[in-house]
Amino acid sequence: MKLILPVLIVLTFISCKSKTNDLKADGLKGDISSITESTYDATEKFGEPQKGRLKNTSIYKLNTDGNTVENIYTSMPDTIIYDKITDNEDLSDGNNSAKDTIVNKKSVFTTYYIFNDKGQKIELKDSKNGPVKAKLVYDDRGKCVEFNTYDDNKKLSTKQRNTYDNNNLIIAKVYDADGSLKTLYKNKYDDAGKLLHFEELSNGNKSSKKYVYTRDGNGLIITEKRYDDNELMENLAFKYRDFDSKGNWLKRLEYQDGKIIKLTERSIQYR
Numbered sequence: 262m263k264l265i266l267p268v269l270i271v272l273t274f275i276s277c278k279s280k281t282n283d284l285k286a287d288g289l290k291g292d293i294s295s296i297t298e299s300t301y302d303a304t305e306k307f308g309e310p311q312k313g314r315l316k317n318t319s320i321y322k323l324n325t326d327g328n329t330v331e332n333i334y335t336s337m338p339d340t341i342i343y344d345k346i347t348d349n350e351d352l353s354d355g356n357n358s359a360k361d362t363i364v365n366k367k368s369v370f371t372t373y374y375i376f377n378d379k380g381q382k383i384e385l386k387d388s389k390n391g392p393v394k395a396k397l398v399y400d401d402r403g404k405c406v407e408f409n410t411y412d413d414n415k416k417l418s419t420k421q422r423n424t425y426d427n428n429n430l431i432i433a434k435v436y437d438a439d440g441s442l443k444t445l446y447k448n449k450y451d452d453a454g455k456l457l458h459f460e461e462l463s464n465g466n467k468s469s470k471k472y473v474y475t476r477d478g479n480g481l482i483i484t485e486k487r488y489d490d491n492e493l494m495e496n497l498a499f500k501y502r503d504f505d506s507k508g509n510w511l512k513r514l515e516y517q518d519g520k521i522i523k524l525t526e527r528s529i530q531y532r
Contacts, residue, residue, distance in 0.1 A: 282327030282380075288480045291507040295530045296321040303514065303524040310514055312524055314339075325532075326380050332372045339365045379403070405430075419443065429454055455480050481510070505529060 284293055297320050302313035315337050322331040341363045375384040381403065385395040392415055398407035408421040417438045424432040433446040445466070449458035459472040471488040487495040496518050503511040507529075515523035 283329050284323065284327035289509055289529075291509070291529075292325075292532045293323055293327070293529055294532045295323065297528045298525055299527075300523055300525045303521045305521050310521055310524055316523070324376075328374070328376070328380065328382070330374050330376075332374075334370045334372075336365065336368045336370075338367050341365070381405075408433075451476070453480060479508075507531075 284290075289296075297318065299318045300316045302316060304311050304313060316339070317337060318333075318335045320331075320333040321329050324330050371387060373386045373389055374382050375386065377383045381397070381399055383397050384393045386392070387394055392413070393411060395408065395410045397405050398409070400406045404423070404425050406423050408423070410418045410421075412418050419438065420436045422434050422436070423430050429448070429450045431448050433448075434442060435444040435446070437443050443463065445462040447458075447460045447462070448456060451457050455476055457474050457476070459474075461470040462468070468490055469488075471486075471491075473486045473488070474482050475484045477483050481499070481501060483499050485495070485497040485499070486493060487497075498516040498519075500514040500516070501510040501512070502514065505511055509527075509529055511527050511529070513525040513527070514521055515525070
């Protein structure tokens, strides 16, 4: 099984939280031992959301400090029909000669987090006894200033260097192993330290991706807009239903351009 290494900044947010632990950084309450999230395709019938195919599951196991020690992500089998001309998913009736099909098999990815005696994440692995896939370096303030990834031969793949304001990660520069700048990330936050704006610059700052968020009074994301080179590509909205006695949400609905597309259910186990 391979370690999930998507956009490195995402892992840095997971591993270099400015709050005291992962639970507080994600706005979760209570002494939680594990969280399971299941995401489904969704439609609407008689004005009510309906679950469809299970898309993926994520299981987070947490230690008594409130930090994730293991994450198991499972992607379910799927068949995607897409337009070969636009390279976008397209299920509409039309010119079938311009369409192609991708069949995705079930995949399981596991990430293990290793901590030092200060409770800081210092290493990531994709198996308990396997080689280290990422290492984190901290400064005297306890801020994660470097996030380095490694290939299967234990050689450096990328080096990410982080810059902070008083508390938040505002700039991250990702370098290839040869020392050349690969990607630059810029972030903006609200007064509570919640991310509002995330920008990715690459190709010598000639191309960019932006994510812009709005949040409710509890800090939950309620809208997300994604831009590629300043062109709006995705317009998402989120609604939260069903909260447990601790105030943590148990169901989230995701809409694209006003149409429901996903439903996520969350099961939380407390100590």
